[in-house]
Amino acid sequence: MSKTKIEEFDRSIYNLKNKDNYDYKIQKGITKEIIEEISNQKNDPDWMRDFRLEALEVYNKLELPTWGPDLSELNMDEIATYVRPKTKLNNSWDDVPEDIKNTFYKLGIPEAEKKSLAGVGAQYDSEVVYHSMKDDLKKQGVIYTDMETAIREYPDIVKKYFMKCVPVNDHKFVALHGAVWSGGSFVYVPKNVKVDIPLQSYFRLNSPESGQFEHTLIIVEEGASLHFIEGCSAPKYSKINLHAGCVELIVKDNAYLRYSTIENWSKNMLNLNTKKAMIGKNAQVDWVTGSFGSKISMLYPLSQLNGEGAKTEYTGISFAGKGQNLDTGFKAIHNAPNTSSVVNAKSISKNGGKCTYRSLIKISPKAKNSKSSVSCESLMLDDISVSDTIPVNDIQTDEVEFSHEAKIGKISDKTIFYLMSRGLSEEDAKAMIVRGFAYPISKELPVEYAVEMNNLINIELQGTIG
Amino acid sequence: MSSLSLNETPVRTSKSFNINNIKLTNLELPKVIQEFNNTQIVNASSKIIIEEKRTPISLKYGLGEEQTKQVQTEANQNYKIAIDSKVNKDTEINFNFDNNNNTLIDNIDILANEQTNATIILKYESSKELECYHNGVLKLYAKKNSRINIIIVNLLSDISNNFIAIENTIEENANVKYTIIDFGGQNTVTNYYSNIIGDFADNTLNTIYIGKDRQIIDLNYIAELKGEKSNINIEVQGALKDKAKKNFKGTIDFKKGCKKAKGEENENCMLLSETAKSIALPMLLCSEEDVEGSHSSSAGKVGDKELFYIMSRGFELKEAQKLLVRANFNKILENIKNEELKQKVLDEINWRLD
Structure with a gap:
């Protein structure tokens, strides 16, 4: 049989490197002084400055995870946690500096905006450089903006929800995020408003030896619906970059949210991201995730089904190649009666890559008549790769229908x-x-x-x- | 009072999932290990040599350092068993607990030589009122082409503590089948590790458990497939009532080189009360491309339709539930050919489900 061996593939679009031409780059490391300086640079209100400093204390107390991929090569003393690009926030691509604009053009973002999106946010390093949304959505009261603007213009909403869904003591990298977060998107969909066309935020990290810590907060009010897409990529450098973003989704009674992600970080990136949804009565959150990039990923979106009849679905694929260790999966916590979760996870490992599916399905004593169905399939494309499945199923009441199936094998x-x-x-x-x-x-x-x-x-x- | 941390999984997951190990607190562990003099060996024959002889212990996993060390230094029953040819009758070792023999630390080492065939039954039994302590290690080495069937029956009281660590090494074309009936013990903790090194080696593990009152059942089963076309099949059927809790951790690990190996794991937990808890971690670890691995896990109460059908035939709810639980257990119970033992197990099932 004919065989081909192409060791390196063409990632030229994603690998476009711009000159590290920043307006401000904070010194490497993580100290109280650095956090205060980030807060100064961002003109934080007092509550946010205090929040950051408290999160730093939690970060210093928490240990690295004792499970999952080896994170020993991450040295926070070598990471700059805040890099401000040489531009302000723009609402026209024409105003975005040429090099940054070219990057997003090559990634196809403005083109997608024209064709199929209701709004776009584009983040470059630590700050959002472009944000826009169609006028009809604005008229309906939909808010889609960067987090910094949201803190300024909608302080009450942000303060009410910011890091309440994902508390800073959840794990060490959430605490880090709480201390150094910058950029990200804020979406508010008022009661009964249906946003039919997706909104998309794209996160691009250009600066070497740096981190991206964007915060996404989405609130979908009662009876409303939204499809939100996030994409992310970075050029490859020889040293480690870090992504520790945080996504908080508050989906109220009878609301619907689909959250889609295509993640294509460069293969020097440690992607230690946290995502969680709080789901109200008869509401639904669907996660669709494609994980292709990064050197190491640890990402397990969590759906907390708090309202009676709440539903969630997770559909995800991971694709690990040479030098990649993608530890991904899903968590669902059923906290109310008649809730349901459906998981369909797939992974492909090749060229020595490692995929791990790690999950938790927890059905609490309150979640009578709940249903959960989990299916995961792993495909091995050669005999030098690794594929592991590590699911935990915690069933705490009898009135449930729970099933889990997993398969592993080659083509x-x-x-x-x-x-x-x-x-x-x-x-x-x-x-x-x-x-x-x-x-x-x-x-x-x-x-x-x-x-x-x-x-x-x-x-x-x-x-x-x- | 002591506390123990036991049964670490081969791969850790998030600490918050409470499954990486089991922590038992307020344990009444025996301070002095007395002699155990109520062991009965049935059908001993010249083909199977049973010596009361201590063998050194080294386990890849085991329950935990303390438990292994206790067997190493304080075992009050030591058996070295060599199977030298085909043995037709089941060999039974019955550990009968009573007031004078309520603490058993046993170290059993079985060597199945090439081309041999035997069934060994290990039964641990006490009265319902007797508080017992059992901590044992069972090691089996199955040489080429041997066929070994091991049945372990735990009929200790529900106020006992039962710990057992099993380790198997399985050579080429050997066939090792385990049936574990795990009923007794306030805490019953089992560690099972199979090192399946031979090509065409085959290992089957069938378990039945019933948890009642506040029993805690912790099962940590690990199978490493190394031989080409080797096979592991794990089937666990259980029922939980009252406030019983079960942790099942099942790992099938396809090691590099185990081409065309197969591994299958099926765990089903019937929940008979709204306060029973079932946690399962069915792991598949894979470093070899050309394998077939699958696991399935399910939990829930017995089906309403099935209950309705049986009750429409005149059975009361409890009887109907019993029948359905028994139906799920039957396939595994068929492994027990010894009718007297089978009846004892069936009686125990009935008593536990009452």
């Missing part, structure tokens, strides 16, 4: 043989099978992103078959 020789007998090359046959494997996820994405995901799978596979 079936019979299927490859069948496709090759129809004239396909081995590579094409394998690529077709992998695309089919990923299809249940890609079909959940808007078409532009499904195409991007398929391209990513194609790119990744070129380096692997053989």
Whole structure:
């Protein structure tokens, strides 16, 4: 059989490096003085300055996780936690500096905005450089802006919800986030407003040896609905970069939120992100996630089903290649009767990459008549890769229907043989099978992103078959 | 009063999930280990040599340092068993606990030589009122082409503490089958590790448990597949009532080189009360491409439709529940060919479900 070996694939779009041309870059490390300086630079109100300093204290007290990937190469003394690009927040692409604008053009963001989005936010290093939203949504009272503006203009809402859903003592990197956060998006959808076209925020980290700590806070009021998409990428540097963002989703009674992510960080990135949704009565949150990039990822979105009849679905795929350790999964906590969770997780490991699916499904004594169904499938594309499945199922009452299934294995020789007998090359046959494997996820994405995901799978596979 | 941290999983997950190990507090551990003189060996034969001989212990996992050390230094029952040919009758070792023999620390070492075939039953039994302590290690080395069937029956009282660590090494084309009936003990903690090194080696582990009152059941099963076309099949069926709690940790680890190996794990927990708790961590670890691994885990109460059907035939709710639980257990109970023992287990199931 013919075999190909292409060690490096073309990531030129994502690897575009601009000169590290910042307006301000804080010194590396994490100390009280550095946190105070970030607060000064951002003109924080007093409550936020105090919040940051308290979070720093929590950060200093908490230990690194005793489980999951080895994080020993992360040295916070080598990371600059705040890098302000040389521009202000703009609402026209024309006003964005040329180099930054070119990056986002090449990533296709303004194009997507024209074609299929109701609003766009674009963050470059630590600050949002572009934000806009269609006028009709503004008229309906929808707010979509960067977090700094939200703190200034909607202090009561932000103060009410900021890091209440994800408390700073959740784990060490949430505490770090609380201390150094910058940028991110704030979305508020008023009662009964349906936002039919997605909003998208794109996070780009350009500066080497730095971190991105954006905060996303979305509040979907009763009966409202929203589809929010986040994308992220960075060029590859030789030293470690850190991403420790935080996403808080408050979805009230009868509301709906779909949160889609295509994550394509560079392979020197430690992606230690935290996402959580609080879901009200008869409300629903669907997560759609594609994890392709980063050196190490630890990401387990949490749906807390607090209202009777609340629902959540998680559809996710991870694709780990050479040098990557993607430890991802999902958590659902059923806290009310008649709640339901559905998990469909897939992973592909190749070229020595490691994928781990890690999860928690917890059905508390209050969650009578709840249902949970979990399915995870792992595909191994060679014998030097690793794929682990580590699910915890904690069932604390009898009136439940809970099932969990997992499968692991390689692409079936019979299927490859069948496709090759129809004239396909081995590579094409394998690529077709992998695309089919990923299809249940890609079909959940808007078409532009499904195409991007398929391209990513194609790119990744070129380096692997053989 | 003592506290113990036992049964660490081979791979840790988040501490907040409370599953990486089990912490037992307020344990009444025996300070002095008395002799244990009420062991009965049934069907001893020349084909199976049972010596009362202490063997050194080294376990890859085990329950924990303290428990292993206790067996190493304080075992009051030591058996070295060598199986030399095909043995037709089941060999039974019955540990009968009574007022004078309520603490058992046993160290059992079994060597199944090539081409041998045997069934060994280990039964731990006490009256319902007797508080017992059992801490044991069972090591089995199954050589090429051996076929070994081991049945472990825990019929201790519910105020006892039961700890057992099992470690198997399974060579080429050997077939090792375990059936574990795990009923007794305020705390019953089992560590099971199979090192499946031989090509075509096959290991089956079937477990039944019933938890009642405030019983705590902690099962940590680990199978490492190393041989080509080797196989592990784990089936765990259980029922929990009252405020009983069960932790099941099952790990199938496909090591590099175990081409065409298969691993399957199925865990089902029937919840018979709204206060019973079931935690499961069915892990698949995989460093080999050409394998087939799967696990499934389910929990919930027995089906309403099935209950309705049985009750429409004139059975009361409790009887109908018993029948359904028994139906789930039956496939595993079929592994017990010894009718007397099987009846004892069935009686115990009935008593526990009453």
